[in-house]
Amino acid sequence: MQSSRGLNVSETVVIESPAHLADVLADATAHRIAILPIGGGTCLSTGLPTNEHYRALDLSQLSGIENYIPTDMTASFLAGTPLRTVRAALAENGQELPIDLASDDEGTIGGLVATGYSGARRYGQGTLKDVLIGCEYVRGDGLLAKAGGMTVKNVSGFEVSRLLHGSWGSLAVLTRVNLKVLPRPKADRTFVWQDSTLAAALDRQVRFLTSFPGCIAMETTGCGDRWTTAIRFAGRESALQDYQLQLSNAEGTPDAVLDEWPLPPSTEDNPCLVANNPVEQSRGFALMLSTHQGVNALSISLPTGTVRAELDSGLVAAREITTHAEGLWMIEGGDPDWKRDAAIWGPGRQDIAVAQAVKDQFDPGNILNRGRLFI
Amino acid sequence: MATINLVEELQKPVPFSGPDMPDDELLRACVHCGMCLPSCPTYRETGDEASSPRGRLWMMSAVADGKLSLLDPDFDEQMYQCLNCRACEAVCPSGVQYGPLVEASRAQLEQHRPRPWWQQLLRQSVMSWPFDDVRRMRTGARGLRLYQQSGLSRLLQRTGVLKLMRLENLERMLPPIEESPLAPGKDTWVPKAKLANAHVFNGCVMSSVFPDVNRATGRVLAHNGYATDVPVGQGCCGAIYSHTGMLDDARVLARKNIEAFERAGDGAIVVNAAGCGSALKEYDHLLKDDPRYADRAKAFTARVLDVNELLDQQPLIPPTHAINARVTLQEPCHLVHAQRISAQPRSLLRQVPGLELVEMQESSLCCGSAGIYNITRPKMADALGDRKARNAMATGAEAVVTSNPGCQMQLRTSLIRNGSEQPVEHIVSILDEAYGGRTATGWAIDHQ
Amino acid sequence: MSNRALIDDLVRVCGPGGVRHRLADLMVFEADGSVDGAVKTTLPQAVVLPTSTEQVAGVVKIARKHGVPVVARGAGTGLSGGAVAINSGVIISLTRMNHVLEVNLLERTALVEPGVVNLDLSTHVKHQHLFFAPDPSSQKASTIGGNIAENAGGPHCLKYGVTTNHILGVEVVLPSGDIAWFDSNQAGYGGLDLTAAIVGSEGMFGIVTKALVKLTPIPQSISVILAAFASMDDAAMAVTEIIASGTMPASLEIMDQLSIEAVEAAYHAGYPTDAAAVLLVEVDGHPLEVAEISADVEALCRxxxxxxxxQSYDPVEQAALWMGRKMSLAAMGRLAPNYYLQDAVVPRSKLVQTLDEVDRLGRASGLPVANVFHAGDGNLHPLILFDRREKGAVERVLELNHDLVVACVELGGTLSGEHGIGSEKRDHMPLIYTESDLRAMAGLKRSFDPDDFFNPGKVLPAGLMCGELKDLHMQRMAQKHGIVAF
Incomplete structure (x- = not known):
């Protein structure tokens, strides 16, 4: 028995092929064995603590680029392909995914799709859902199936792929993902301003929103009296220089001009609250507000060793803020004991009946990530 | 057994038959793609596909195929709910000629459908009497003027007699009539430097209700170099008849007009009523099976120009008087859809110094006038009129400009009903004012 | 008479003005944009025109009570027989729910009812310099609700993405008659992105009664380029090089010689009739960037x-350059009275090979085929030209269509890029999906609609929704793993 981030793993099965995975899951469903699919293993600290004894799936063997024709601007990856590999293969052809991937990222492409991770570029370029054109998956009950294909446009059949995006492995285990890839912009630039109050920083964001709709990302981060607001553009050098000129005229000379987007610090070991929709005040916590279209992601980082009372008050704050804005929130990381009683997946959902019916259909034995998730 | 057969016989759908059947070729051109739907005022208003051009064509095909009876009351309803505004034709990717099809379907209904006596009477009184002779229409208009002034108007409105006669809408639409109509064969306008001849089509409603617009037309044409007259012998264009399926009556009038304008000699036939213009431009189709008139109709049709069309053939002689006002343009269906004249009125208004054109939403959606539609179907006409009034009022313009007498009357009523003071002006009246109106020089009236 | 009782119940919910049940009024709802003979429709028992979500929910409950299926419908401009009744029942026409309820300029979103016409939404927000990006050719008539059901595309979805990329949330009436809000932001937040499942579900999962949609800023600068080539290979090479140069144009469209001829005959768009292909490129964005990219495109085309x-920056000239493309379907009337519009997609690198195959199959069948297509994303639109009055013409068209579909699938393509499967392409589904793939899709359908009550008989080949097949997988698994408990 080994423990992985507070999860009990009784055995690990190395998956050799999609057919093998189908057998493993059918058997697990038959015997009601809880399954823990593991890609890069970077998100295991997210989710409810449970007393389940999981059969873990090591998906690292399902790795490789299956079909990548750069001029088609599409690529198919086995789900366990490391993000490093994906990033390198695309970069070689001047292409990329519309998401910031750190070069030392330990994750896998399947995990990225399953968790629905999106970064700051979601504002201008959307999420992986927008480029997901097909996939192969094994349902909880062991049915191996595919949806979509390798064409960038496809309305043949129902959108199973996009439903699986961000479903945290609650319905099926991905074995292959097909993605539309984008040309890498010639230049990429971020302009940064400092403010001493959150209100001033948010005002700045609103001005950006109204005057610079062409940007691809916008984010405010900070704590106390140090707030940083960043705006990012991508494209031809001439356009970026003109944007810089316009910005300087409107906002004064930027405090920093960067060629790379400052990736947020890893929240691996700190409890981090990520929420949708706007926030009015930080309640004293370090905070990151990424503006997206129709959704604003708010992250609150609580340093390691934060006492329980502070964690609780952080949660209350998050609840108030998001309830007011009809938003969602979730807690990444954090101490298992504390998480047990905290509603880490946010508020109740009014579509739960349908979500549960879908879950029952895909995973009738409720084996996938049992106990960790919302459904 | 015999009884059952009789029942079956009675239930058999009544097909199209006899003269003026909807042309099968034209009908089959529709591939029911649905692109016409939002262009249709009655669909816009009801959201019901039965009230859409595709729906109506689908029904016509069903009658042609024996799947629906010509005498089905819902078929009748739809053929007459249609305003025949032709907006669908302008947007149809397959080039379906909707107008002739709906007119033929109405002709079929007129031939085959027994109407209750009171409807026949109403149609005879509203339709046949005033329009088949311009003089009678004018007498009627004078009568109405007397009636407006006498206070009888208010009395009748109060007692609801008009409502009973379904004439109240006609009453509401009539502006105060002040001028006497033009005298065909007498009124002429002579330009300083002659460019060409132009013959004004007098029109029933225009000549009776808006004689001032006809005079303004003569003046504006003369300003721009046209030696203008009003030929004798002309009459009603016949649109009212062809739109209601009374094609033979329309043909009688068409022949009369062709003869009158042939006698008038060369030069454009200028129309300032979009509804009449569109009817005149279709004489070739109306008389295509008449061996004596088919070719003459073609020649006639080729000479017909809307006043917007004629004046915008070249830049206007620069107007001399600035009009400092914001106006909005309402596009008559029979101008923008049937004749596809859309850029010209805008171009003309832009040449008026000081004038600012503000576009309204849905400027080309029917206002609900549509010939006698606002008399026969006041409810739908009012709904469309209200919609148009709201759109016009939203622009904040000081006046609404259009170029069809039916629209002018309908707009005026609708604006008043919606509490707006915006006047409604014919585009020619605006241009006339920009040249200094009646007192302007630069041309001469020659009263023979 | 049960129909009478159904009508009476419906009138109680929608009022007499909101229910149609007589022959002439019903038959018009058998029409959609699909070609005659391709889809076997039936007369619905009733058509309702609700004005609120509550009325839609009420109608669903009544239809349930009477055991008749429900078909949701927008403007009926679909090309695949999706929004027509094929098993009778009640059609819910959503055209009266046509209000833009809210526009949020800061978030750049709009909350709209499903009956809002696509182009009307863009017109509504034009003064705010925004537009709704999905632009199917039917955008003047088709509704947002219909666009959602079909996951509609259009020429500009090369850069801006298809409908699903622009829908943030939907209010739906479920087959139970319950009303729910699906928020796409649930993806990654522990719930399910049920909005993702609803878009493209062709009205089979739920009826969308409100949608929160993204609005896109109108680009600062637009450049339209027309380049004619002596061979289709050259045009395709230009597309490949534009893509390879690392720019993402807003659209990349190609017309072949037959289409050019038709357009020139009908509209005199000024396209060179001796060219084998005309390529239309639209580039948008920052003015300096657009100028640079336009220069690059010109250099590589030359x-x-x-x-x-x-090339032009002037909106009037641009409209003239686009006119031939936009009017290409209409112009087909110059070549034949009818056309069948195909919608297959292939990987872009297979375009030329696919066009050769289309040409070969067209010649073999004796039916002329014109090609007008979204070259940027491999979405072909072969137009099979015919005259439906000729005996057996429709059958020959459908046969050729089948051959074309098979050819595209063999080249790695798919059945439909933007028109949907409906009842028209339903039986082609096994060409691209295995029984397991289809069973999984049927499973998803069942989780929303266990009784196959919403728009039955569409998308999934016959038999997949019936009880026997439903449990086949479970039975097999039970046999294999020796467990019968689940």
Missing amino acids: RIGTVQYR
């Missing part, structure tokens, strides 16, 4: 050997 090159 290098490949364009026979005519035109």
Whole structure:
């Protein structure tokens, strides 16, 4: 028995092929064995603590680029392909995914799709859902199936792929993902301003929103009296220089001009609250507000060793803020004991009946990530 | 057994038959793609596909195929709910000629459908009497003027007699009539430097209700170099008849007009009523099976120009008087859809110094006038009129400009009903004012 | 009479003005944009025109009570027989729910009812310099609700994405008659992105009664380029090079010689009739960037050997350049009275090979085929020209269509890029999906609609929704793993 981030793993099965995975899951469903699919293993600290004894799936063997024709601007990856590999293969052809991937990222492409991770570029370029054109998956009950294909446009059949995006492995285990890839912009630039109050920083964001709709990302981060607001553009050098000129005229000379987007610090070991929709005040916590279209992601980082009372008050704050804005929130990381009683997946959902019916259909034995998730 | 057969016989759908059947070729051109739907005022208003051009064509095909009876009351309803505004034709990717099809379907209904006596009477009184002779229409208009002034108007409105006669809408639409109509064969306008001849089509409603617009037309044409007259012998264009399926009556009038304008000699036939213009431009189709008139109709049709069309053939002689006002343009269906004249009125208004054109939403959606539609179907006409009034009022313009007498009357009523003071002006009246109106020089009236 | 009782119940919910049940009024709802003979429709028992979500929910409950299926419908401009009744029942026409309820300029979103016409939404927000990006050719008539059901595309979805990329949330009436809000932001937040499942579900999962949609800023600068080439290979090479140069144009469209001829005959768009292909490129964005990219495109087109090159920043001239493309379907009337519009997609690198195959199959069948297509994303639109009055013409068209679909699938393509499967392409589904793939899709359908009550008989081949097949997988698994408990 080994423990992985507070999860009990009784055995690990190395998956050799999609057919093998189908057998493993059918058997697990038959015997009601809880399954823990593991890609890069970077998100295991997210989710409810449970007393389940999981059969873990090591998906690292399902790795490789299956079909990548750069001029088609599409690529198919086995789900366990490391993000490093994906990033390198695309970069070689001047292409990329519309998401910031750190070069030392330990994750896998399947995990990225399953968790629905999106970064700051979601504002201008959307999420992986927008480029997901097909996939192969094994349902909880062991049915191996595919949806979509390798064409960038496809309305043949129902959108199973996009439903699986961000479903945290609650319905099926991905074995292959097909993605539309984008040309890498010639230049990429971020302009940064400092403010001493959150209100001033948010005002700045609103001005950006109204005057610079062409940007691809916008984010405010900070704590106390140090707030940083960043705006990012991508494209031809001439356009970026003109944007810089316009910005300087409107906002004064930027405090920093960067060629790379400052990736947020890893929240691996700190409890981090990520929420949708706007926030009015930080309640004293370090905070990151990424503006997206129709959704604003708010992250609150609580340093390691934060006492329980502070964690609780952080949660209350998050609840108030998001309830007011009809938003969602979730807690990444954090101490298992504390998480047990905290509603880490946010508020109740009014579509739960349908979500549960879908879950029952895909995973009738409720084996996938049992106990960790919302459904 | 015999009884059952009789029942079956009675239930058999009544097909199209006899003269003026909807042309099968034209009908089959529709591939029911649905692109016409939002262009249709009655669909816009009801959201019901039965009230859409595709729906109506689908029904016509069903009658042609024996799947629906010509005498089905819902078929009748739809053929007459249609305003025949032709907006669908302008947007149809397959080039379906909707107008002739709906007119033929109405002709079929007129031939085959027994109407209750009171409807026949109403149609005879509203339709046949005033329009088949311009003089009678004018007498009627004078009568109405007397009636407006006498206070009888208010009395009748109060007692609801008009409502009973379904004439109240006609009453509401009539502006105060002040001028006497033009005298065909007498009124002429002579330009300083002659460019060409132009013959004004007098029109029933225009000549009776808006004689001032006809005079303004003569003046504006003369300003721009046209030696203008009003030929004798002309009459009603016949649109009212062809739109209601009374094609033979329309043909009688068409022949009369062709003869009158042939006698008038060369030069454009200028129309300032979009509804009449569109009817005149279709004489070739109306008389295509008449061996004596088919070719003459073609020649006639080729000479017909809307006043917007004629004046915008070249830049206007620069107007001399600035009009400092914001106006909005309402596009008559029979101008923008049937004749596809859309850029010209805008171009003309832009040449008026000081004038600012503000576009309204849905400027080309029917206002609900549509010939006698606002008399026969006041409810739908009012709904469309209200919609148009709201759109016009939203622009904040000081006046609404259009170029069809039916629209002018309908707009005026609708604006008043919606509490707006915006006047409604014919585009020619605006241009006339920009040249200094009646007192302007630069041309001469020659009263023979 | 049960129909009478159904009508009476419906009138109680929608009022007499909101229910249609007589022959002439019903038959018009058998029409959609699909070609005659391709779809076997039936007369619905009733059509309702609700004005609120509550009325839609009420109608669903009544239809349930009477055991008749429900078909949701927008403007009926679909090309695949999706929004027509094929098993009778009640059609819910959503055209009266046509209000833009809210526009949030800061978030750049709009909350709209499903009956809002696509182009009307863009017109509504034009003054705010925004537009709704999905632009199917039917955008003047088709509704947002219909666009959602079909996951509609359009020429500009090369850069801006298809409908699903622009829908943030939907209010739906479920087959139970319950009303729910699906928020796409649930993806990654522990719930399910049920909005993702609803978009493209062709009205089989739920009826959308409100949608929160993204609005896109109108680009600062637009450049339209027309380049004619002496061979289709050259045009395709230009597309490949534009893509390879690392720019993402807003659209990349190609017309073949037959289409050019038709357009020139009908509209005199000024396209060179001796060219084998005309490529239309639209680039948008920052003015300096657009100018640079336009210059790059010109250079590479000239290098490949364009026979005519035109470029414009002027909206009026741009409209003229686009006119031939936009009017291409209408112009087909010059060549034949009817056309069948195909919608297959292939990987872009297979375009030329696919066009050769289309040409070969067209010749073999004796039916002329014109090609007008979204070259940027491999979405072909072969137009099979015919005259439906000729005996057996429709059958020959459908046969050729089948052969074309098979050819595209063999080249790695798919059945439909933007028109949907409906009842028209339903039986082609096994060409691209295995029984397991389809069973999984049927499972998803069942989780929303266990009784196959919403728009039955569409998308999934016959038999997949019936009880026997439903449990086949479970039975097999039970046999294999020796467990019968689940």
